[in-house]
Amino acid sequence: MQTANPLPNTAFETMQTVAIEVTNEHRVQALRRAYPLPVTIGRGGTCDIQLDPDNRAISRVHVEIVEENGRTVLYNRASNANATRVEGRGLQPGERVEMHTGYSISIFGYTLKLIEPAHIGIAFADRITLTVTKEFHLVPGSAVLAYEAPGGLVVEPAANLSELNTEALGGSLTMLFYFDGEQPTLAILANPAHTEVLLDRGMIHQQALYLRPLDTIEFGTTRIEVLSVGQPGIVCDNPGCRVVNAADGSVICRLCGSPLSVGGPTLRQRRI
Ligand SMILES: [Zn+2]
Incomplete structure (x- = not known):
């Protein structure tokens, strides 16, 4: 039984992410990216997605997208009604909306669309x-x-x-x-x-x-x-190797041939 590291997974296994396409009326090309939840969107410099910092109509943190029991949920943090629209409907301050792939959020010239997640x-x-x-x-x-x-x-x-x-x-x-x-x-x-x-x-x-x-x-x-x-994957125990192996029943590392800790933790937390 492996007890050295209680974190069984890398972020890739555990992190719930949301993929978002950002466009605005001045920019034809969209930016598409996946973000780990929670995601903050607004004009503030600390937001994960920063909108126009000079547009005072946009709140510093305008909306927040969080994970709630495996669901993707948007909280409207804008203080004015209709400053955020989801699927064309204006939201009230503090309103909570469950989000699904394909949904669009509109904030003063910006459109943020939830797209198919990454594989x-x-x-x-x-x-x-x-x-x-x-x-x-x-x-x-x-x-x-x-x-x-x-x-x-x-x-x-x-x-x-x-x-x-x-x-x-x-x-x-x-x-x-x-x-x-x-x-x-x-x-x-x-x-x-x-x-x-x-x-x-x-x-x-x-x-x-x-x-x-x-x-x-x-x-x-x-x-x-x-x-x-x-x-799921298994990280090689060899400190000089540490590559990820498929959790497919293999007992030796595909790269260095070291034995794998089968049955132990799968991908270990290696983020900084
Ligand atoms: Zn190895």
């Missing part, structure tokens, strides 16, 4: 400590950009792929993870220093490849793991 998660970890530093859920239509900068790897959602200027990124190793609803894909947009990018199922020679759950990509000091959201 693929991308976890960025330090290759030495194997601590997960960033996680993204690839929802349909979303993209994540990762590039090397003087301070380390920068990982950020990419809103408008057609406006991506990779030359402006300083000519460093630049990767794009995207999901068009068909296949999650990794594209290497630039690699001027010819950094070796390793994929556990073979070297990456091509500029773009389809990703599969449990792919592990390594370069420099970074490890990137591709995970199935909501699927």
